[in-house]
Amino acid sequence: MTAAFSVTGIAKRYPDFALQDITLQLPEGQVMGLVGVNGAGKTTLLRLLTGLAAPDAGQVQVLGHQLPDAQVAAKRDIGFASEDMRLYRGQSLRWHMDLIRNIYPAWDEAYAGELVKRFDLRPDQAVGGYSHGQRVKALLLLCLARRPRLLLLDEPTTGLDPVARIEVLEALADVLRDERRSVLFSSHNTHDVEQLADTITFLHQGRLVASADKHSFLESWRRIVCQGVLPADIDDWPEIASARANGSLVEIKARAWRDDLPARLAGLGLQVQRNDPMSLEDIFVTAVRSGAVA
Template sequence: MTDVIQMRGVAKSYQNFQLDHIDLTLPAGEIMGLVGVNGAGKSTTLRILMGLIAPDSGSVNVLGHSLPEQQVEAKRDVGFASEDMRLYKHKNLAWHMNFVQSFFPSWDNRYAQHLAQKFGLPLDQNLKGFSHGQRVKAALLLLLARRPGLLILDEPTTGLDPVARSEVLEELAEVLENENRSVLFSSHNTHDVEQLSDSITFLHDGRVLASEDIESFLEKWRCVRCKGDIDPQALQSSNLAEFRRSGSLINLKLDNYNDSTAAWLQSKGLEVVEVLRMTLEEIFIANVKRGRAQ
């Protein structure tokens, strides 16, 4: 399978932040969620992929084109939307649609009209009268109606009310299900990622903490509740992400849990009381806490 995105050893330094040699691969036709708290490096990573900023070191390839040198060629089939995108507030949506159509032969006007109706967007109203949610949906309309092969979305649902957020996610899910598109989108909301993505990459403090398909994450992570008295140092292993006492119980969050894990814990003198599956949000938090401890 061809990779539509390849980042190898990508680094970028600012006064108070450093993107630390990022490796990231997105195969064609897959949807990846890039998850991290604010300041983790998500937007920096996406801006490098769009050629908006140049890395200090490493290599970047998008749709077979080396960036930033060949960014013009790459952008012909890339749709990019970020939370700080600005539209012309004194122009209406119909004007914006005609403007974008004049640059992109792939523009699908019938689909644009469908999205305008589904999102409840008036074509003849100046955008200065749009709510924040309407402006976000308008930007996504202008992006999706181009029918790009690769979508790069930076926090596409930030600031939306629950209804607008549901509409945007519903339309994205429908587009991604019915068409062979590749998508990389950033979010700090694991629920959005779980709803849309095939795989997920956890980013924290400029570093990739983990990257895998979502089903694998959900399958191998467990919260294990035990009884016993033990020094946490006796349980140190690459699998232990978190150790916490709660009354008479010890809560362990473990990566790479398998059938032999319970026996291993019992050999350490612990009584396994309960083994619980973890949500994607719990896995993300455990990864961040482990990253801080390293």
């Protein structure tokens, strides 16, 4: 399977932060959601994939091009949008659209027009008069209408009101219908990631905590509620991410659910009352706190 990007053993060091030993790849035509708290390394990874930063160690390959050496060729097919990108406030959206169209031959004018209507934007208005949500949608329009093969989005829904957020998510879902296009997006909103992503990657403090397809995460993690006394050595079980007691109730979070787990717990005197699926947010928090490694 062709990879939209692959990074192998990459590291990037700054005075107060380091991205360390990241090995990761995204198959062509898939969507990866990148989840992590502020300072986890999400933006640094995206910058390495765009060629805006060079790794201190390791290799970065994007769309078959080695970065940073072949970044000019790679950037023809990369679309990047970040919440800290700026438009020319005194110019209109139409002016920006004409600028991008003259730079990128793959610009799709008809699709840009559809996005103008979908996002309810006024192309002749100076973008300095846009609200935050309108500016985000304008940036996404300029990115999406280029029809890039790889779309890199840094917190695309941050600060959007509920209606604008849904509009952006629907536009991204449309992009994903093309099996040759791939998307990597970072988000604090695990609900957005759960809705759109095929693969989910957790970053924390510059390290890769876990990365797997969404189905594997949601199927393998379980919250188990038991009656009894918490065994002293249960934290040593590799499939157990966390365990805590609250009186006679014991809550166990398993990272690798197996059908025989309730029977094994019963053998320790724990009576399993129920096991529940975990939300992506709960999985992320538990994985980070338990120090789980990909």
